[in-house]
Amino acid sequence: DQQVKQNSPSLSVQEGRISILNCDYTNSMFDYFLWYKKYPAEGPTFLISISSIKDKNEDGRFTVFLNKSAKHLSLHIVPSQPGDSAVYFCAAKALNTGTASKLTFGTGTRLQVTL
Amino acid sequence: ETGVTQTPRHLVMGMTNKKSLKCEQHLGHNAMYWYKQSAKKPLELMFVYSLEERVENNSVPSRFSPECPNSSHLFLHLHTLQPEDSALYLCASSQGVDRGSPLHFGNGTRLTVT
Numbered sequence: 001d002q003q004v005k006q007n008s009p010s011l012s013v014q015e016g017r018i019s020i021l022n023c024d025y026t027n028s029m030f031d032y033f034l035w036y037k038k039y040p041a042e043g044p045t046f047l048i049s050i051s052s053i054k055d056k057n058e059d060g061r062f063t064v065f066l067n068k069s070a071k072h073l074s075l076h077i078v079p080s081q082p083g084d085s086a087v088y089f090c091a092a093k094a095l096n097t098g099t100a101s102k103l104t105f106g107t108g109t110r111l112q113v114t115l
Numbered sequence: 116e117t118g119v120t121q122t123p124r125h126l127v128m129g130m131t132n133k134k135s136l137k138c139e140q141h142l143g144h145n146a147m148y149w150y151k152q153s154a155k156k157p158l159e160l161m162f163v164y165s166l167e168e169r170v171e172n173n174s175v176p177s178r179f180s181p182e183c184p185n186s187s188h189l190f191l192h193l194h195t196l197q198p199e200d201s202a203l204y205l206c207a208s209s210q211g212v213d214r215g216s217p218l219h220f221g222n223g224t225r226l227t228v229t
Contacts, residue, residue: 002157034217043119043205043220044158089158102171103218105157 003027004092006106013113019077021109023090026071030092034103035064035075038087047088048075080113087111118142121206121221128196129229136191136224138206144219146212147189149181152203152223164189165212196228 005024013019023033031052036044050057050064050073057064063076077084090106119140128134140147149161163171164183172181178200180192189206203225207218 004157036218036220041222043121043207043222044218045220046217049217091158102160103158107155107157 001026002106003030004090004104004106006088006090006109008109009107010110010112013080013111015082015113015115016079019075019080019084019111019113021075021077021088021090021111023073023075023106024071025073025092025104027092027094027104028071029094030104032093033064033066033073034091034093035062036089036091036105038089038108044089077111080111082113082115085111085113119206119208119219119221121204121224123224124222125225125227127227127229128193130196130198132196133192133194135193136204136206136226138189138191138221140187140189140206140208140219140221142208142210142219144208144210145186146209146216147183147186148207148209148218149179149189149191150205150207150220152205154202158205162191163212170212193226196226198228201226201228 003026034049035047037047038044048059048062066073087108087110089108091103122137146165150158152158161175162181182190203223205223206221209216
């Protein structure tokens with residue numbers, strides 16, 4: 001059973017518009033969330049994170065929103081640029097899961113920014 | 116070289132072969148990881164090494180055997196694999212294993228088992 005779900009496998013957005021990537025989770029113990037971006041033939045790279053004590057974190061064009069009651073987070077990219085075309089992975093961590101880091105990943109959403 | 120380097124980039128092996136994947140990190144991190152990415156599935160954590168000690172293996176089959184000789188190098192030894200083991204194997208590193216330390220990934224080894 002997937003604890004982190006990205007229900008949209010792909011998304012196409014016009015350059016300059018807002019891209020909204022969604023992620024839902026089921027484990028109420030998750031308290032830290034991250035977004036990673038992956039280009040073809042490269043490994044994922046860390047993009048932005050948010051702790052459960054916040055509901056918003058912003059870094060330049062990227063903003064992550066967290067709705068704990070709905071167990072939902074979203075990544076907003078504005079304005080979208082062609083270089084943002086990549087696969088975006090949502091990931092979550094729980095407190096007190098032992099000594100090892102355990103990230104639970106979603107299956108990813110492929111974003112295509114068109115001209 | 117900077118970042119996390121994985122070799123080889125591509126590997127094709129038969130079910131009776133023995134091969135090894137190599138990972139090297141130049142970031143001064145003290146934790147290293149192996150992840151598996153299969154088609155249409157989430158990334159799965161296979162192994163974590165922190166301060167050269169394996170702390171988690173997530174019930175990975177014994178045909179996968181990790182080795183971490185020091186904090187900069189990580190290997191994944193493969194033997195008698197199955198076709199369903201074909202996947203992208205990603206190495207990552209971090210400074211510590213707590214929630215505030217994001218992972219830095221290598222570009223992966225694309226493994227095909229025939």
